[in-house]
Every structure is written in C-alpha cells, then in structure tokens.
Amino acid sequence: xxxxxxxxxxxxxxxxxxxxxxxxxxxxxxxxxxxxxxxxxxxxxxxxxxxxxxxxxxxxxxxxxxxxxxxxxxxxxxxxxxxxxxxxxxxxxxxxxxxxxxxxxxxxxxxxxxxxxxxxxxxxxxxxxxxxxxxxxxxxxxxxxxxxxxxxxxxxxxxxxxxxxxxxxxxxxxxxxxxxxxxxxxxxxxxxxxxxxxxxxxxxxxxxxxxxxxxxxxxxxxxxxxxxxxxxxxxxxxxxxxxxxxxxxxxxxxxxxxxxxxxxxxxxxxxxxxxxxxxxxxxxxxxxxxxxxxxxxxxxxxxxxxxxxxxxxxxxxxxxxxxxxxxxxxxxxxxxxxxxxxxxxxxxx
Amino acid sequence: xxxxxxxxxxxxxxxxxxxxxxxxxxxxxxxxxxxxxxxxxxxxxxxxxxxxxxxxxxxxxxxxxxxxxxxxxxxxxxxxxxxxxxxxxxxxxxxxxxxxxxxxxxxxxxxxxxxxxxxxxxxxxxxxxxxxxxxxxxxxxxxxxxxxxxxxxxxxxxxxxxxxxxxxxxxxxxxxxxxxxxxxxxxxxxxxxxxxxxxxxxxxxxxxxxxxxxxxxxxxxxxxxxxxxxxxxxxxxxxxxxxxxxxxxxxxxxxxxxxxxxxxxxxxxxxxxxxxxxxxxxxxxxxxxxxxxxxxxxxxxxxxxxxxxxxxxxxxxxxxxxxxxxxx
Ligand SMILES: Cc1ncc(C[n+]2csc(CCOP(=O)(O)OP(=O)(O)O)c2C)c(N)n1
Ligand SMILES: [Mg+2]
Numbered sequence: 001x002x003x004x005x006x007x008x009x010x011x012x013x014x015x016x017x018x019x020x021x022x023x024x025x026x027x028x029x030x031x032x033x034x035x036x037x038x039x040x041x042x043x044x045x046x047x048x049x050x051x052x053x054x055x056x057x058x059x060x061x062x063x064x065x066x067x068x069x070x071x072x073x074x075x076x077x078x079x080x081x082x083x084x085x086x087x088x089x090x091x092x093x094x095x096x097x098x099x100x101x102x103x104x105x106x107x108x109x110x111x112x113x114x115x116x117x118x119x120x121x122x123x124x125x126x127x128x129x130x131x132x133x134x135x136x137x138x139x140x141x142x143x144x145x146x147x148x149x150x151x152x153x154x155x156x157x158x159x160x161x162x163x164x165x166x167x168x169x170x171x172x173x174x175x176x177x178x179x180x181x182x183x184x185x186x187x188x189x190x191x192x193x194x195x196x197x198x199x200x201x202x203x204x205x206x207x208x209x210x211x212x213x214x215x216x217x218x219x220x221x222x223x224x225x226x227x228x229x230x231x232x233x234x235x236x237x238x239x240x241x242x243x244x245x246x247x248x249x250x251x252x253x254x255x256x257x258x259x260x261x262x263x264x265x266x267x268x269x270x271x272x273x274x275x276x277x278x279x280x281x282x283x284x285x286x287x288x289x290x291x292x293x294x295x296x297x298x299x300x301x302x303x304x305x306x307x308x309x310x311x312x313x314x315x316x317x318x319x320x321x322x323x324x325x326x327x328x329x330x331x332x333x334x335x336x337x338x339x340x341x342x343x344x345x346x347x348x349x
Numbered sequence: 350x351x352x353x354x355x356x357x358x359x360x361x362x363x364x365x366x367x368x369x370x371x372x373x374x375x376x377x378x379x380x381x382x383x384x385x386x387x388x389x390x391x392x393x394x395x396x397x398x399x400x401x402x403x404x405x406x407x408x409x410x411x412x413x414x415x416x417x418x419x420x421x422x423x424x425x426x427x428x429x430x431x432x433x434x435x436x437x438x439x440x441x442x443x444x445x446x447x448x449x450x451x452x453x454x455x456x457x458x459x460x461x462x463x464x465x466x467x468x469x470x471x472x473x474x475x476x477x478x479x480x481x482x483x484x485x486x487x488x489x490x491x492x493x494x495x496x497x498x499x500x501x502x503x504x505x506x507x508x509x510x511x512x513x514x515x516x517x518x519x520x521x522x523x524x525x526x527x528x529x530x531x532x533x534x535x536x537x538x539x540x541x542x543x544x545x546x547x548x549x550x551x552x553x554x555x556x557x558x559x560x561x562x563x564x565x566x567x568x569x570x571x572x573x574x575x576x577x578x579x580x581x582x583x584x585x586x587x588x589x590x591x592x593x594x595x596x597x598x599x600x601x602x603x604x605x606x607x608x609x610x611x612x613x614x615x616x617x618x619x620x621x622x623x624x625x626x627x628x629x630x631x632x633x634x635x636x637x638x639x640x641x642x643x644x645x646x647x648x649x650x651x652x653x654x655x656x657x658x659x660x661x662x663x664x665x666x667x668x669x670x671x672x673x674x675x676x677x
C-alpha cells in the first residue's frame with residue numbers, strides 16, 4: 001500500500017488527473033491558496049523572496065503577492081520571530097521561515113516564551129496564529145550545526161503544535177490547517193523528503209496532490225501500512241524507512257504495520273496504542289537524539305496505558321546521544337536505517 | 350601603517366594559495382556530483398562556501414596576528430584560516446572528512462578548529478562574536494598577550510548576538526576587534542535590503558568605539574586599518590570595529606545558481622577580482638617581478654597540491670569514532 005492510498009480525509013475530487021508533486025511544491029500551493037483566501041496571511045524570513053527559500057517552497061510568491069506580503073528579512077531572528085508574535089496578536093497570520101532547525105537557538109525565547117505562552121498567560125486573549133517553518137534532518141554530511149532534528153526539544157514545550165508531513169499530500173493539507181490554526185505551529189520539513197534539486201529525495205514523498213484546497217487535521221497520526229505482527233512508528237523520513245523495512249519483513253513472513261505520527265504535539269496516542277494492541281510488538285524509529293525523545297514518549301504511552309498489549313520489550317532506534325559527525329562513515333553509522341529496523345523486528349519474532 | 354615589502358609578498362602568496370585551494374576544493378566537491386548534483390555524494394559531501402574574492406580581508410588581518418590571538422570565524426573561513434596559519438594539510442583532511450583532519454573528520458568545512466593557532470569557527474550566524482569577546486576577556490583577566498578577533502558578514506551584523514557582544518567588549522574595554530566582511534550579499538539578500546545604513550562602521554559610535562570602513566578590497570589598505578585596530582587592542586585601549594567592503598566571486602554555496610544576482614554584477618566578477626589587481630600593483634611598485642610572482646604562485650600551488658595529496662591518501666575515520674570526544 002502506498003502512502004497516499006492510506007491517507008485519510010481525501011476531499012472529493014472528480015475528473016481530475018493524477019498530479020505528483022514534491023513536498024516543496026505542495027507547500028507552495030497551500031501557502032499561495034491561503035494567501036489568496038486571507039489577506040492577513042503573509043510570509044517573512046531569510047531568502048524567501050526572489051530565491052524562493054533555500055528549501056524551495058516559496059518560489060513565485062513574491063511575484064504574485066509583492067514585497068509587502070513576502071518579506072525577506074535581515075538575519076535578525078529574535079526580531080522577526082518576535083515580530084511575528086506581535087503581528088499575530090493583532091490579527092495577522094504570519095508564516096515565518098528559518099531555514100534549518102539548528103538556527104532556532106538564537107531566537108528560542110521568541111518561540112517558547114512568547115509565541116507558545118501567548119494564549120495561556122493572557123487567558124486566550126492574545127492569540128498567536130503563526131506558522132514557523134524549518135528544515136530538519138541529516139544524512140548528507142552537513143555536520144554538527146546543520147543536521148539536527150530537535151523534534152523533542154520543540155514538542156517538549158507546551159503551547160505550540162509541532163508537526164511534520166512525510167509526503168506531499170499531507171504537506172499541503174497540513175500546511176493549510178497550520179495557517180488556519182489559531183495557535184503557533186512549528187512546521188518541520190524533512191530535507192530528505194523535500195524535493196530539492198541539490199539533494200536526493202525519497203521517492204515515496206512525491207505523491208498525487210489535488211489542486212483544490214483541503215485540510216489534513218493536525219494531531220492525527222496515519223496508519224500508512226496495515227500489519228499484524230509488529231508496529232513500526234516513525235515520522236517524516238523514518239516513516240519511509242519503516243515502509244521499506246516492512247517490505248523486506250513481508251518476504252520473511254512478518255507483517256509490519258507502519259504508523260506515521262505526522263504530529264508530535266498534539267500526539268495521537270490512541271492510534272499508536274490501537275496498533276500495538278493489534279500487533280503486540282513496538283519499534284519506534286527517530287532520527288532525533290535518543291534520550292528524552294519521541295521514542296521514549298511513544299513507549300511510555302503504550303506501557304502506561306496497556307503494558308499487557310506488548311508481547312515483548314519495545315525497541316527504540318534513534319540517533320545516539322552525540323553531536324552529529326561530519327564524515328560519512330560516522331554519520332551513517334549513527335542514523336536510523338532500514339537494516340536496523342529489520343534487525344529489530346526479526347529479534348522480536 | 351604601511352606593510353613592508355616582505356609583508357606584501359606574504360599577503361600576495363596567501364591570497365594566491367587560498368584561491369588555488371578553493372579551486373581544488375571546488376573540483377573535488379564536484380567529483381561524484383554529476384550528472385545529477387546531490388550534495389550528499391562524492392568525496393567531499395555537505396555544504397561548501399568558498400571565499401574567492403574575499404582574500405584581502407583575510408591577509409590584511411592575518412599579517413598582524415600571532416598564534417596567541419584568538420580568531421573566531423564563520424561559515425566562509427578558508428582564507429582566514431590559511432592567513433592565521435592553520436595547518437593546511439590537516440585542514441584539507443578535515444574538509445575531506447579524514448581521520449587525520451583537524452577534528453578527525455567530525456567537523457567538516459564549516460567548522461575549522463586549530464588550537465595550535467587559536468583558530469575557531471561556527472556556522473550559526475552572529476554567534477562567533479560572544480566567544481571572541483570572551484577570549485579577549487580571558488587575555489585581559491590573565492594579563493596575557495594576545496587579542497581576539499571575530500569576523501562576521503555584513504548580513505551577520507544584523508544578528509542580535511552581534512550587538513550584545515559589541516557593547517560587552519566596549520563596556521569592559523577588551524582587546525577585541527570585530528571585522529565585518531561586507532560582500533554585499535547574505536545568500537540572496539543584498540545589504541541594501543537588510544541594513545538601514547550604508548556603512549556599519551557608523552554603528553561603532555553607538556557602541557563607544559572607533560569604527561572604520563575600507564572600500565577598496567586592497568590588501569594594503571586593509572593592512573593599514575587593521576594595524577590601527579590591533580595597536581589599540583594590544584595597548585589595552587579597547588575594541589574597534591572595521592567594515593571591509595569586499596566581493597563574493599562565487600555563489601553563496603556551491604550549487605547556488607545566483608538567480609537573484611544582477612547579470613551585470615555577475616559579468617563584472619573578473620574585474621572585481623582583487624588578486625590580479627594586487628599582482629599588477631606589486632609589480633608596478635617594484636616589490637616583485639613577473640618571474641618572482643610566478644615563482645610565488647608555483648610555490649603556493651605546490652603547497653596546496655601537497656595538502657590534497659596528504660588528505661586524499663589519509664584514512665577515513667572508523668564508524669565508531671563518532672562516539673569519541675563528546676566529553677573530554
Ligand atoms: C542564526 C543563523 N541564521 C541563518 C543562517 C543561515 N545562513 C547561513 S550563511 C547566511 C548568510 C550570511 O551572510 P553574511 O553574514 O553576509 O556572510 P556571507 O555568507 O556573505 O559571507 C545565512 C542566512 C545561519 N547559519 N545562522
Ligand atoms: Mg555577506
């Protein structure tokens with residue numbers, strides 16, 4: 001079963017031809033449609049204007065919407081992300097780009113103390129409807145400060161949604177939802193899925209995308225492959241690794257179910273637990289650092305809710321607790337991959 | 350303050366060496382990346398920011414520095430590293446991800462670290478300022494010789510870390526110099542769109558330190574301006590701000606087609622190249638002859654070739670080496 005076949009909530013689309021898009025193109029379409037629909041939606045960030053963003057999803061927006069609504073910023077993250085909070089408080093709906101998740105360190109206060117707490121400490125009066133976009137992930141030798149994922153860092157901090165699509169269909173629908181959401185949404189894009197000319201793209205991320213606007217709800221996981229023997233949970237890149245592993249396992253008579261989390265906050269614990277109740281075995285795959293992360297949260301959820309649903313100890317596969325090394329042999333050794341997932345599943349049978 | 354003939358020859362040689370090093374890095378980078386360009390492939394994967402055109406800033410600085418001076422650089426640091434005396438063989442090995450590299454292959458080209466000559470770099474824009482100020486503080490508190498320098502792009506000068514560090518250096522009167530390399534571009538964003546004033550040297554007044562802007566991209570002019578700032582820092586008179594107008598002859602990183610850059614500016618690149626200009630200048634001034642210039646070029650190239658031979662023959666790290674050095 002391909003990713004798109006399994007994707008829930010497809011809008012009714014009659015007489016349309018299949019159209020495969022990259023995540024970058026799908027995001028572009030979602031943003032353009034929302035900008036046409038709501039004049040309060042605007043974009044700001046580094047290199048989003050004439051360049052069309054380093055991660056390729058804002059091309060053409062400057063030409064269509066002009067410099068007023070598509071604003072290249074100085075390299076002043078604390079200022080422009082803080083500014084997004086204030087603008088959002090007064091009715092604008094900024095989409096703010098910051099290239100690599102690694103760079104958010106310089107402006108974290110604007111995110112976790114300003115945007116994320118805006119609703120709570122104003123009793124819901126100062127809303128912060130903003131989308132923060134950023135690229136995550138390594139595997140192409142970009143070293144310590146350009147390869148991180150930091151999912152858990154963001155998902156740990158209450159008051160903001162944290163999501164990442166694994167394919168172009170979800171990307172468009174989730175971006176539309178994110179823009180319409182009245183809360184701050186951290187929207188992550190995995191570099192290995194994005195569809196860039198300068199980097200390889202996992203082909204499974206490039207799927208059919210309807211022209212019309214539609215939403216994919218934030219906070220709903222997606223069972224992208226049904227199975228009965230083991231549940232493989234991932235998000236973004238690791239979903240595709242899970243799907244590949246499932247193909248290999250199938251040849252060995254092991255039926256793997258693959259769950260795409262899609263959203264870390266809110267986290268769809270029900271879908272994960274339901275799957276494990278069915279399969280009895282759990283592998284969680286994460287390209288973020290191992291400790292205190294997504295893998296621990298998923299496993300804690302399952303064991304806390306229904307430890308008896310597990311036939312054997314769960315397994316986590318994640319990046320070890322070390323900075324991401326540059327040289328290929330070291331980085332590849334540390335990243336999750338299909339081989340590691342298959343081995344973990346075999347060991348459980 | 351004018352450079353001596355010997356210093357001028359040194360500056361010429363370092364510029365030539367950097368340019369050839371960039372050319373060899375660039376060729377190595379493209380190996381395994383065609384017909385399909387993919388950053389992940391080839392013997393030199395990842396990002397690559399070249400410094401062609403910005404050599405005068407590096408050599409005008411390097412000519413004044415000793416190995417006791419702490420130099421915190423950014424993502425485009427090859428020229429500065431060479432001018433600071435970073436071990437070229439081990440730097441090349443690092444950029445190629447070899448165990449013999451400066452960081453044993455853990456860091457790559459954005460992170461050149463050589464403790465022997467106190468060279469340091471980071472890829473997070475603006476954040477190299479704080480460490481340089483802190484290094485200057487350590488020198489002052491310990492009563493040691495040595496100053497600290499931070500190099501930052503004109504784009505980086507709009508990062509919050511820049512302003513905080515400038516004030517801190519000034520209020521504590523530290524032996525610190527901030528050098529803004531103004532190549533007029535921050536990836537695709539021109540300075541005019543990111544900075545409300547034309548000269549960042551004007552900002553110095555707000556921090557309470559001297560500021561100077563050099564527009565020629567000429568090593569001698571830069572040498573003179575840096576000399577004044579270095580003398581001030583070494584005399585304990587406090588920090589200075591320099592903005593050096595320069596030129597980025599390549600794209601922001603390799604693979605950047607520069608769609609945003611005006612065609613006329615791209616066409617004018619050869620004329621903006623500071624190296625042939627400096628060569629003509631030194632020959633005209635009688636500092637070197639054509640033959641001597643060629644000998645300098647040959648020597649520089651040989652040194653770079655030797656570094657590449659060393660790096661390419663060096664072993665890759667073992668996968669498990671990833672786990673070392675997380676803590677000391
Ligand atoms: C905090 C942070 N924000 C953004 C980036 C992405 N980035 C890398 S280089 C660059 C442009 C830097 O321009 P400038 O400081 O002028 O240096 P140049 O590249 O021109 O040498 C940007 C935006 C980053 N590395 N760190
Ligand atoms: Mg610049």
